[in-house]
Amino acid sequence: MILEPQLIVELIILGLSTGFLAGLLGIGGGMLMVPFLTIIMSGRGISPDLAVKMAIATSMATIIFTSIASVRAHHKRGAVRWDIVKRLAPGIVVGSFIGSLGVFALLKGSYLAIFFGLFVSFSATQMIMNKKPEATRQMPGTAGQLGAGGFIGFLSGLVGAGGGFISVPFMTWCNVSMHSAVATSAALGFPIALANVVGYAISGQTVQNLPPSSFGYIWLPALVVVATSSFLMAPLGAKAAHTLPISKLKRIFASLLYVLAAYMLFKGIVSF
Template identity: 70%
Template sequence: MPFEPLIVVELALLGLGAGFLAGLLGVGGGMVMVPFVSAILAARGVNAGLAVKMAIATSMATIIFTSISSVRAHHKKGAVRWDIVKGLAPGIVLGGLAASLGVFAVLKGSALALVFAAFVGFSATQMFLDKKPAPTRGIPGTPGLLGAGGVIGFLSGLVGAGGGFVSVPFMTWCNVPIHNAVATSAALGFPIAVANVIGYVIAGQGALGLPPYSLGYVWLPGLAVIACCSVLMAPVGAKAAHALPVKKLKRVFAAILYALAAYMLYKGVTAIA
C-alpha cells in the first residue's frame, strides 16, 4: 500500500474532527476513528478483518497523546481525583493486557466489529438520553477498585476507546461529582492506552498482511497524523462547549454514532457471511 498524499488529508480531517468532538462533548475519539480508519485501510487493500484490528489499535495509540493534553488542563483546575486513578490503574493495566494480548489477538476482526457496534450503540443511547446514574454509594475499597479497573481496561482494549463511557458512570454512581469524574477519566486514559498498545504491538508481531509502517497492529502513519491534529483541535472543541447547546449537540452526535454502529455491524455481519 503506497503512502499517498490523499491518505494524509483523510487522516488529518479525521483527527481534526475527532479532536474537536472530544473537546466539545467530552468523549474519546475512538468511536469516531475506528470505522473511518478501518475504511481507509480496507479501501487500500488491507483485509477487512485486519483493518478493523488495526483501526482499534491505532485509535487506542492516539489516546496516549490526547490524554496527556487533556489531563494537564484538568489537573491545573485541581479536578483530577488522583487517589481514584491510583486505585483503578493496576486493574486497568491487567484488564487491558488481557484484552489486547489475549482476546483481541484470538478474536476475528468480524467479531470485534460486532463488539464495537454493540458498544457504540450502547454509548449512543446513553448520550441521546443524557442519562446520569444517580449516586448511591462511595468509592469501593482496593479489591473493588481493582475489579472495576479490570473491567474498564478490558472493555477499552476490545473496542479501542479510552474507557470514559465506563469509568465516568462508575464514578458518578460512586458519588464522585461529574466534573471530577470526567477529569479523572481523562487521566485514566493514559494507563488504558499504554497497557493496550503494548499488547497490540506484541500480539501483532508477524501478523500476515500488515501494511508498511506498521508496529504490530498499530499503523504508525495514522497514529502520527491523527494524534497531531486531534491534540490541536481538542482545546478548540472545549472552548466551543461553553458557547453551544451541548445537550442538543449530544443528541446529534448520538445519531452519528448510531450510523457508525450500523456500518460496523454491517461490516461484521458481511465478513462472517
C-alpha cells in the same frame, strides 16, 4: 501504502475531530476513529478482517497523545480526581493486557467489528437516556475500583477506545460531577492506551500481510498524522467542556454513534 495528499487530509480531519471530542466528552475519540479508520484502510486494499484490527490498535495508540494534551487542560482547572485515577489505574493496566495481548489476538476482526457496533450502540443509548444517580451513591472502595478498572481496561482493549464510554457513566453514576468525570476519564486514557498498545504491538508481530510501516497491529503513518492533529485540538475540547451545554452535545454525538455502529455491524456481518 503511500500517504497521498487526499489520505493525509482525511487523517488530519479525523484527528482534529476526535481530539476535540476527547477533550470535550472524555471519550478518547476511539468510538469515532475506529469506524473511519476501518473505512480508510478497507478502501486501500487491506482485508476487512485485518482493517478492523488495525483500526482498533491505531486508534488506541493515538489516545496516548490525546490523553496527555487533554488531561493537562483539565488539570489546570482542578477537575481531575487523582484519588480515583490511582485506584482505577492498576486494574486498568491488568485488564488492558488481558484484552489486547490475549483475547484481541485470538478473535477474528469480524467478531470485533460486531462487538464494537453493539457496544457503541449501548453507549449511545446511555448518553441519550442520561439517567441520574441516587443521591447517596458513592465510588466503591479500593477493591471495587480495582475491579472496575480491570473491566474498563479489558473492554477498551477490544474496541480501541480510551475507556470514557464506561468510566464517565460509571463515575457519574457514583455521583462524581460530570466535569470531574470527563477530566478523570481523560487522565485514565493514558494507562489504558499505553498498556493496550504494548499488547497490540506484541500480538501483531507474527501477523501476515500487514501493510508497510506497521508495528504489530499499529499503522504508524496514520498514528503520526492523527495523533499530531488530535493533540493540538484536545485542549480546545477540554476548554469547551466547561462552557458548552454537554447534555445537548451528548445527544448529537449519540446520534452519530448509532450511524457508525450500524456501519461496523454491517462490516462484521459481511466479513464472515
